[in-house]
Amino acid sequence: MIPARFDYVRPGSVEDAVRALAGGGDDARVIAGGQSLLPLLRLRLAFPDLLVDVGGLSELRGVRETAGSLEIGALTTIYELTRDPLLTAHCGLLAETATLIADPAVRHRATIGGALAHADPAGDLPAVVLALGGSLLIRGPEGEREVRAGDFFTDYMTTSLSPGELLVAVRVPRLGGDWGFRYEKFRLTAQSWAIVGVAAVARRSNGHVAEARIGLTNMGSVPVRATAAESAAAGAEASAAALREAGSRADEGTSPPSDLRGSADYRRHLARVLTGRALAAAAGAS
Amino acid sequence: MTAETVQEKEVGRARARKEDARLVTGQTNWTDNIQLPGLVHIAFLRSPLAHARITRADTSRAREATGVIAVFTGADLAAEQGSLPCAWPVTPDIVIPQHPPMAVDTVRYAGEIVAAVVARDRYAAADALEAIDVDYEELPPVLDMEEALAEGSPKVHEQGNKSFVWPFSNGDIEAAFRDAPVVLERTYRQQRLIPSAMEPRAVVCAPVGDEFTLWSATQIPHVLRVMLALVTGIPEHKLRVIAPDVGGGFGSKLQVTAEEVLALLIARRLGRPVKWTESRSEGNLAVHHGRDQIQRIRVAAGADGRLRGLDVDLLADMGAYLMLVTPGVPLLGAFMYNAIYKMDAYSFRCTGVFTTKTPTDAYRGAGRPEATFAIERVMDDLAAELGMDPLALRERNWIKHTEFPYTTIAGLTYDSGNYEAATAAARELFHYDELRKEAAERAAAGDPVRLGIGISTFTEMCGLAPSRILGQLAYGAGGWEHASIRMLPTGKVEAVTGSSAHGQGHETAWSQIVADELGVPFEDVRVLHGDTFVAPKGMDTYGSRSLTVGGIAVVAACGKVREKARVIAAGLLEVSPDDLEWSSGRWQVRGDPDQGKTIGEIALATFAAHNLPEGVEPSLDSDATYDPDNFSFPHGTHLCAAEVDTETGAVRLRSYVAVDDVGQVVNPLIVEGQVHGGIAQGIAQALFEEAAYDSSGTLVTATLADYLVPSAADLPAFVTSRTATPSTTNPLGVKGVGEAGTIASTPAVVNAIVDALRPLGVPDVPMPCTPERVWRAIREGAAR
Numbered sequence A: 001m002i003p004a005r006f007d008y009v010r011p012g013s014v015e016d017a018v019r020a021l022a023g024g025g026d027d028a029r030v031i032a033g034g035q036s037l038l039p040l041l042r043l044r045l046a047f048p049d050l051l052v053d054v055g056g057l058s059e060l061r062g063v064r065e066t067a068g069s070l071e072i073g074a075l076t077t078i079y080e081l082t083r084d085p086l087l088t089a090h091c092g093l094l095a096e097t098a099t100l101i102a103d104p105a106v107r108h109r110a111t112i113g114g115a116l117a118h119a120d121p122a123g124d125l126p127a128v129v130l131a132l133g134g135s136l137l138i139r140g141p142e143g144e145r146e147v148r149a150g151d152f153f154t155d156y157m158t159t160s161l162s163p164g165e166l167l168v169a170v171r172v173p174r175l176g177g178d179w180g181f182r183y184e185k186f187r188l189t190a191q192s193w194a195i196v197g198v199a200a201v202a203r204r205s206n207g208h209v210a211e212a213r214i215g216l217t218n219m220g221s222v223p224v225r226a227t228a229a230e231s232a233a234a235g236a237e238a239s240a241a242a243l244r245e246a247g248s249r250a251d252e253g254t255s256p257p258s259d260l261r262g263s264a265d266y267r268r269h270l271a272r273v274l275t276g277r278a279l280a281a282a283a284g285a286s
Numbered sequence B: 001m002t003a004e005t006v007q008e009k010e011v012g013r014a015r016a017r018k019e020d021a022r023l024v025t026g027q028t029n030w031t032d033n034i035q036l037p038g039l040v041h042i043a044f045l046r047s048p049l050a051h052a053r054i055t056r057a058d059t060s061r062a063r064e065a066t067g068v069i070a071v072f073t074g075a076d077l078a079a080e081q082g083s084l085p086c087a088w089p090v091t092p093d094i095v096i097p098q099h100p101p102m103a104v105d106t107v108r109y110a111g112e113i114v115a116a117v118v119a120r121d122r123y124a125a126a127d128a129l130e131a132i133d134v135d136y137e138e139l140p141p142v143l144d145m146e147e148a149l150a151e152g153s154p155k156v157h158e159q160g161n162k163s164f165v166w167p168f169s170n171g172d173i174e175a176a177f178r179d180a181p182v183v184l185e186r187t188y189r190q191q192r193l194i195p196s197a198m199e200p201r202a203v204v205c206a207p208v209g210d211e212f213t214l215w216s217a218t219q220i221p222h223v224l225r226v227m228l229a230l231v232t233g234i235p236e237h238k239l240r241v242i243a244p245d246v247g248g249g250f251g252s253k254l255q256v257t258a259e260e261v262l263a264l265l266i267a268r269r270l271g272r273p274v275k276w277t278e279s280r281s282e283g284n285l286a287v288h289h290g291r292d293q294i295q296r297i298r299v300a301a302g303a304d305g306r307l308r309g310l311d312v313d314l315l316a317d318m319g320a321y322l323m324l325v326t327p328g329v330p331l332l333g334a335f336m337y338n339a340i341y342k343m344d345a346y347s348f349r350c351t352g353v354f355t356t357k358t359p360t361d362a363y364r365g366a367g368r369p370e371a372t373f374a375i376e377r378v379m380d381d382l383a384a385e386l387g388m389d390p391l392a393l394r395e396r397n398w399i400k401h402t403e404f405p406y407t408t409i410a411g412l413t414y415d416s417g418n419y420e421a422a423t424a425a426a427r428e429l430f431h432y433d434e435l436r437k438e439a440a441e442r443a444a445a446g447d448p449v450r451l452g453i454g455i456s457t458f459t460e461m462c463g464l465a466p467s468r469i470l471g472q473l474a475y476g477a478g479g480w481e482h483a484s485i486r487m488l489p490t491g492k493v494e495a496v497t498g499s500s501a502h503g504q505g506h507e508t509a510w511s512q513i514v515a516d517e518l519g520v521p522f523e524d525v526r527v528l529h530g531d532t533f534v535a536p537k538g539m540d541t542y543g544s545r546s547l548t549v550g551g552i553a554v555v556a557a558c559g560k561v562r563e564k565a566r567v568i569a570a571g572l573l574e575v576s577p578d579d580l581e582w583s584s585g586r587w588q589v590r591g592d593p594d595q596g597k598t599i600g601e602i603a604l605a606t607f608a609a610h611n612l613p614e615g616v617e618p619s620l621d622s623d624a625t626y627d628p629d630n631f632s633f634p635h636g637t638h639l640c641a642a643e644v645d646t647e648t649g650a651v652r653l654r655s656y657v658a659v660d661d662v663g664q665v666v667n668p669l670i671v672e673g674q675v676h677g678g679i680a681q682g683i684a685q686a687l688f689e690e691a692a693y694d695s696s697g698t699l700v701t702a703t704l705a706d707y708l709v710p711s712a713a714d715l716p717a718f719v720t721s722r723t724a725t726p727s728t729t730n731p732l733g734v735k736g737v738g739e740a741g742t743i744a745s746t747p748a749v750v751n752a753i754v755d756a757l758r759p760l761g762v763p764d765v766p767m768p769c770t771p772e773r774v775w776r777a778i779r780e781g782a783a784r
Helices: A013-027 A038-041 A079-084 A083-092 A091-097 A103-107 A113-120 A124-132 A227-233 A241-248 A266-283 B020-024 B060-064 B122-129 B145-149 B173-179 B221-232 B258-270 B280-286 B328-332 B368-386 B390-397 B419-430 B432-445 B467-473 B506-518 B546-573 B599-608 B668-687 B740-760 B770-784
Strands: A006-011 A028-031 A051-052 A063-067 A069-073 A135-140 A143-148 A153-155 A166-173 A179-187 A194-207 A208-218 B040-046 B051-060 B068-073 B113-119 B133-138 B162-170 B182-193 B202-208 B212-214 B237-244 B274-277 B290-301 B307-319 B345-356 B449-459 B483-486 B493-497 B524-528 B580-583 B587-589 B593-599 B624-628 B634-647 B650-660 B720-721
Touching: A013 A028, A013 A135, A013 A166, A028 A124, A038 B162, A051 B593, A063 A083, A079 A083, A079 A103, A079 A113, A083 A091, A091 A179, A091 B237, A091 B449, A103 B060, A103 B162, A113 A124, A113 A166, A124 A179, A124 A194, A124 A208, A135 B145, A153 B060, A153 B274, A166 B258, A179 A266, A179 B212, A194 A266, A208 A227, A208 A241, A208 A266, A227 A241, A227 A266, A266 B182, A266 B770, B020 B634, B040 B122, B060 B068, B068 B122, B068 B258, B113 B122, B113 B258, B113 B740, B133 B483, B145 B307, B145 B345, B145 B599, B162 B328, B173 B307, B173 B345, B182 B668, B202 B258, B212 B221, B221 B258, B221 B274, B221 B290, B237 B345, B290 B368, B307 B328, B307 B368, B307 B483, B307 B599, B328 B345, B328 B368, B368 B390, B368 B449, B368 B740, B390 B419, B390 B449, B419 B432, B419 B449, B419 B650, B419 B720, B432 B449, B432 B740, B449 B740, B483 B546, B483 B599, B493 B740, B506 B524, B506 B546, B546 B580, B546 B593, B593 B599, B634 B740, B650 B668, B668 B740, B740 B770
Parallel strands: A006 A051, A028 A051, B040 B274, B212 B237, B307 B345, B493 B524, B650 B720
Antiparallel strands: A063 A069, A069 A166, A135 A143, A135 A166, A179 A194, A194 A208, B040 B113, B051 B133, B068 B113, B162 B345, B182 B290, B202 B212, B202 B274, B290 B307, B449 B634, B483 B493, B483 B624, B580 B587, B587 B593, B634 B650
């Protein structure tokens, strides 16, 4: 890697990290696992003056249980998400999706906080956290604040993080045993980005879907909820046919990109098909 | 040792590769690892535009930048840089434009070099590139071959956009098509591919006085040395070229590159060693690309499926310039369109076209994958047209095993083959009949996931090449290969080969050959290659030629050692050479096998030279240069089963069976590796890879995030097997295996996809068959 010149600090505490970031202003960037930032540096598409390496802040690593929810430290690696017993038991969608991200080498370095703060709409975790109804814990010079996922992603690769703020944790609800889940990732090769991804969680009751939440990857400049399909799924019979019907509304209100991997109308089509499949799997429909 | 102890033959053994220990433990020097005192680093500034005039290049800020030693533009080097060579002027009237290694006044593809920075480290060099100001006056890009040939098209070169037209015909093509019961015409697009060798290109050049050593990640140190001498005027004997361990090439390092020439010129200017190593994205822009052809193919057949005639009209994208063998690549395909089939007439025409894109040149298979794709696709379509099983159609037309040697309509004489045996084996391993049944059932039931079966009964021409044929085709060099054997006093052997390995495993395979030929242990053989001062003669490695040409040179050199040893052994044993017979590494007296000398004993006696027969030189060493009489013709039957999700267009390869006939096998492990890698690379063309340009001529697949090279996770488990019909034209009976898988697999996969979708009205899916393209083809089929 031959990046442009930058300064580098490795703070020993969250407070020091926040102080360093605040001092660096707009030209400071956080680096954790580096799996999104390093390629940008290597291609000289990013020119930060200062890298604040939070990799040593071990208090930001790991999953803990709080009342009704799980708090995932921002430095928890994607690999750890795949193995964490709390996530596996209470937030399977996150654990399952993590197995589908990139390749093992990347999964061992990349972090959940980095993936969310990077806010690439083609990344898988933003849509998953959105579908889960999660929120993000942010530490800044003014203290800590909590932002709902729907408010965090503001534009293409842009979040509501201000200069000087550090994403420290992700809070997701514990899902009970009546919830099912599925992440449908559609991609060209095993290690390439999703053309479209559909994250679905559904609560099943008496052979019907009582409630469903759906997050879409790469269907706009930010991860989006498929609200029309969610409404259509609510109360629908938990059958493949009924949920396929609900899925056919998944692209309503989206504005997907056209690029090398797929045109906008193909993405719309995929979102409809994959949402039907994801809902069926989440609802345990045959 | 006595005559009773018969050594197990090495040839045929699945020996683990000798070279792997140092490669996998990091104990080797790749070119980029080479450190020399005073080494400085080159970075190249490349044109961001496809076509432009350079109106100003201001390097003053870059010259002042920290750590910068020198900056060069094309104007600075114009007087000495010459023109990059094209060694294959395929027609007398071919247009070969000047190709300065560094653009002087005009750039003709995005990625062409416009300046070089030399700095103390590569970071400073990269930083200084951003301080060079170049003003361009944009010229219209030329991106489409058909438009490039149309009247009024902007010109890539003053001489126009047509480089050459190369025709070939045999038989009465008009008669073959006249009144033919079935005529099919198809157009296929061979998309542009980017070779993705594991090791990027790299070069180091060290001057000492007026002598130069150049290390390069190249397939062709010998050819490179000759060409660099001709281009730069540096006398050949003052130039040493070394290819250290090289991490793959696939044809991309069969080249004399601008970067190599410039490294040499800059080292000469500065009088100090220089290094350049490309990044992957730089490589995607600037390494020569492969394929990129439009193939119009017409076939005429009888109602019984018998082929009458084949007519091929080809447009081949040269890119912006002709590189080392650019124009010859489609011609290698010219002899392969007829494949394994008999027919009455064949006509071929290739037009070489200039565009403002990266130059193309050899890429694994070089012309033969393209030809094989077109004929195997058309055979499947013809079978569908006739309502015949596509294997039965092929059998009706292929050369029977009793008919060899067979001179094809393209004029090549296939020495051997057994298409019946390979196909029967593949059919059984694949469970052909069961899968056909399942495919029909799924189609009948309207299953959204369809099953298709694809066939490729391919052959290819390897062992490039008989020099006289290369001469007839106007190639600039011969096709021989050289080897020498050095018998060391302790009985160990150094085998020197002109065939320059870059991942193929020559050190292992050649050791096995030498072990058998000289009767020495495998471990006692050291293979030396890749350095023009150590292995002074060679034609290097490409076109699956190493074993069939270079391996035979090794056999011949060993034979000469044996004959020299015979004379010396006879002296030692006080018998006539005629009384000796060779048995397992030992010359022994016929009828009295206890009387004999091993090759090691003879080597030691030769070293001492106390007691040699009168007039016999004290050396067993020998050289051999082998020029083949004919190509070799590996063949095989590959069968692919693909499941197509008609709702999304996703393709899943369910099974893949490859039965290859590469003749005698020296090392089954190496052959297996070549087959697996080759199949993967061919599947990559069918499903994943494409060098894509936008409308301004910018390459939009410049990184591996966008240029999708598949990994093992994207591929099925291959079922491989072999039949072994020995080549009759070389003493080992070998045929070559470096390209077979790549040539075979692309049409097998696309045929499987089209077979699955034909009931839905889909006649073809353009490559790469991405899910969106498959989905669109299904929608268009439904609308039809």
